[in-house]
Amino acid sequence: MRHVIIGVGAAGISAAGTIRQNDPAADIIMISKDEFVHSRCMLHRYLSHERDEKALSFVPEDYFETNRIYWIKGRSAEKIDTKQKEVLLDGGERIAYDKLLIATGAKSFLPPVGQMRRAKNVFGLRDLSDAQAIDRMSHNAKQILIVGSGLVGMDAAYAFLERGFQVSVVEMADRILPIQLDETAGKAYQQLFEKAGCRFILGRKASETVLDDDDMLKAVILDDGTRVECDLAVVAAGVRAAIECAADSTVQSERFINVNERLQTSDPDVFAAGDVAGLSGIWPNAQKQGQIAGWNMCGIQMNYVDTYAMKNTMNFYGLTTLSLGRGAVIEGDQFVICEDSRNYKRAIIRDGKLDSILLQGDISYSGIYQYLIKNQIVLGEKAERIFDVSFADYFDIGPDGQYCYKIF
């Protein structure tokens, strides 16, 4: 059996490991544009010069040898021929497969604002190659513009501040990290970033660009006419699933590659996992999907059931935050806030069940909240002491010594 995996990100690597575990004799071939296996969640540590390419890897150095994987790196899969069961590479080679996994992730989206897409010094931040290009160009830069204050934008801002650049962040919403945090929690980070020298321009959109003769972005004009000078810009305004390789094939896709609960596409020998499948945009889910796809590719039937994806943690300047759920209050919700000098906690309880929780400061032992939310556990009297609830309240142990939840 020959398994071919496109992508060496969270989903691809996790699938490869799973396949190797379950089928010691299988041929495994991986294809990636990436030259280095790297964790995208650590790209800011590369930009800040805290880690080099190798230190971004999330697998051991001998991963491909020990798992007997043939890795075709630095190459792009251009097309999938489901009839011949072959993947076409950018150089024209054809790689035959019995089972194929598309784990191509996503790519940064540059909004069509002014000449943003033409400018040579405007970047997305998704791949190590982006970070490398940004780093090379940043040597002549002083002022950095970040468009978007989501997690990727704030990662980039953090990295440039660490290196002593002047950083301005433009955000459409009236607060930073608007999807993950509420106003209070966002403010806490805003202050820490401002203390590090960051300038925020909130509630504003970039609407025009000023390029010089060499197609370098010199400034951005905001919707209120303000001009923000810059020598380099990172646009963190969202991503699009990397579906191109499947575009002209029988594998069905719309914005994402369509999959069933076994992560199988419209072609039974082709699977998709990770950001490209559109079920999530975070690391843990991509790894889990890779695992599920890997099992199914080996013929072990497994459904992807742990689909909850509205979860995030962040850690800037030693301030940690966990955020689960949408965080939007509707009528009838119980809204609980607990605050002291070091912590801010906010829970939304809907119909007696936890809907969202945000913990900023101490996030110790907070793993249980995800369980309570995704399994929609009725809280009962525990709603009154939601921030003190722990696994001890649901404590049970199986015969093999593993924990399980006892729900009353």
Next chain:
Amino acid sequence: MKRIMIDETKCDGCRNCELACMQAHRSTPGSIYDLDLTSRENESRNHIVSLQDGSYRPIFCRHCDQPECVMSCMSGALKKDPDTGLVLYDGEKCGSCFMCVMNCPYGVLRPDRTRTRVLKCDFCTSAGTEPSCVGACPRQAIYLEEVIG
């Protein structure tokens, strides 16, 4: 694999296991008699929760068969050792994102004082002994057992 089994009905809440864990992972040399209990340098990997009815629940890493913490780790710092079954943590690799804290369904994990590392049971592999907590329990509420994992 070996697992630290728990009989919570035997737990008296003496917290000797927490002390033993702190001692096993302290950064300075010395005996348990000079262990600084209030220093956050010596934080325990396990903990005991007392319930309102006066009973206790030991919260110890299970070194799960399908560890959610490993599934969520974006740096490769958390790995399940295929030979020993232990879920081990490499602080050098850790990217301090704390996704693992959020994803351990049993609320075992937490960030350390510096918020750069995770406090995670290593089965006393770093101390080079059998799990210290087990030896310290006067009631055999925790004990080692070979399980299929």
